[in-house]
Amino acid sequence: MSATKRFSFIDPAKSPVFYGYMILVIGTVGIYCSIPGQTIGVSVFTDPVKDALGLSRNQFSNAYMIGTICSSLVIGRAGIWFDRYGARQVAFFAALTLAFALMLCSWSVRMSEAVKGLLDVRTWMVPFTLMTLLFFVLRFSGQGVLTMASRNMIMIWFDKNRGKVNAISSVAISFGFSSSPLWVNALIEGYSWQMAWQFLAVGLLVFSLIILLFYKNKPEEHGLVPDGKVPGPKDEGKPVPVARQYTAKEAQATRAFWMYALMLAFNSFFITGLTFHVVSVFASEGFPKEEAISIFLPASVVAVTVSTVFNFLSDYLKLKLYLYLMIFGGILASVGFLFLSTAIGIPFLIAGFGILGGFFAVLNAIVWPRFYGRTHLGAITGKVMSFLILASALAPSVFSLCFSTFGSYRLMGYLGLAFLLFLSLASIKADNPQ
Known part of the structure; x- marks a missing residue:
């Protein structure tokens, strides 16, 4: 079985409507699921986490900045993975990595204390270094890879209607992102910041399975073309304008x-x-x-x-x-x-x-x-x-x-x-x- 169909029981060619519209919905949800790795999702955790780790606001902010800069230096590699392996595999592993990072974030205080005890030191550098590494993984997998793979997948499934579907996706994401601090803060206040990160990690684990089922790399792999026109006998022999594919x-x-x-x-x-x-x-x-x-x-x-x-x-x-x-x-x-x-x-x-x-x-x-x-x-x-x-x-x-x-x-x-x-x-x- 080809990699594009492994672990998936859904055939886009047999969908009663153009499968690109499912791609639009699920890809938009994928971008929304990157919130834990976005600034808007991390910022709600700033005060409780920095206090629990014993970091000042500047130290916590600098850890976030360094982690983000490091992620920007390697995100280009993820783009090459996208071209080589497709949106489905790249988004799947990005969601898993983000879930793993969130789980580690929920254990950050215990991990910091364990390292301090092992090294017999009581310096702020331990939690600072730990959070820098965790922020690198959060930003790389969430803001970077999961967002890029989901958005690119939507764009690949459409051509003439690309602007229209992006309008729908953008509006949904705008409202979703703007409301996210409210429900994330409710999780923190209702259960603690550790449990909030764990809930988000479990949600991403579930979504990673949804990615395997519903994400599809490109319409051509399933006998379709962008925007939903299925090539038939009448189309044979017709000249099709081909855009230059730039590296x-x-x-x-x-x-x-x-x-x-x-x-x-x-x-x-x-x-x-x-x-x-x-x-x-x-x-x-x-x-x-x-x-x-x-x-x-x-x-x-x-x-x-x-x-x-x-x-x-x-x-x-x-x-x-x-x-x-x-x-x-x-x-x-x-x-x-x-x-x-x-x-x-x-x-x-x-x-x-x-x-x-x-x-x-x-x-x-x-x-x-x-x-x-x-x-x-x-x-x-x-x-x-x-x-x-x-x-x-x-x-x-x-x-x-x-x-x-x-x-x-x-x-x-x-x-x-x-x-x-x-x-x-x-x-x-x-x-x-x-």
Whole structure:
């Protein structure tokens, strides 16, 4: 039995409806299951875990940063695995690894005390090193591999309708991610942080079996084609336009690869830095904590609206327009960041924040298969993912360094505007290489 059908009793070719719609549902659930390895899923555990381990907030944050940076350096290898073995096997082992890491996280205090006793030391370096290693595995398997494999699988099963299905997936993920801190926190308060991580680990073990059953690598392996058209006798002899299948090295030789990747990385850097320090950013301009936190809901509404509308339109419009609209969103956010204490500050920041997030959901999924084909999609998106993870890892420390050095975060706004100006000029010839 072939690897694509082993342990699976479901034949996509016999499905009464196009199996790609099942892929859309289960792939979206797969991205949702990566929450324990995402910042939004880890942040809820910060206070109870750092206190239990005896780490300061800075020590815990630095362990998270180092683990995340290390994961960004090797995530490209996971993209090569995706191309070689397919979404099914890669996502299965990613889910298992994430479940194993979560179980180890729940035992982190006992493991730390055991190592201290074995080495006869009482230093903070033991729990710091332990959490750095655990964060590396969490970020690599969750934010990196499981997310990439699930999203790429959805994109591979669709072509002409890629924007439409990404709109559905993006909206579901946006609402799912935004609500996750509530139920994760409820688990922690109701059962303890150790039990919460164990519940999540068991859930991922169950989902790994679902991956074996329902994940399918590509429609061609089952006699299907993207979007659901089954080739028949009438189609024989008809010329079929074939897109060039770029390797990762060939993709990186194009201007479009770097312009889109840098814009997506800017989004990860700016939004992560602002989110991480939002209370401090607003306090430095004289705003209370409540005002800082209140920006996320309207920004989310803008992001979901932009994502939904432009995902649907992406099947008909050039993505270069989207790139410039995303740059415009970044400019709005940077200006709002600079003039936060004025009347335009908060509205500009909310609008820019939302536009950035909305177009990120579109471009990060649609650009790579449309520009570079599906054959080496894993290696290409793996490289892009390494940029995004690295940018998100560096952002909190860079923002903090800016504030501690200059007593204000405004320099980040000026740097953002300078970078976006460069990107807008360099992207003039960033055309679709197809």
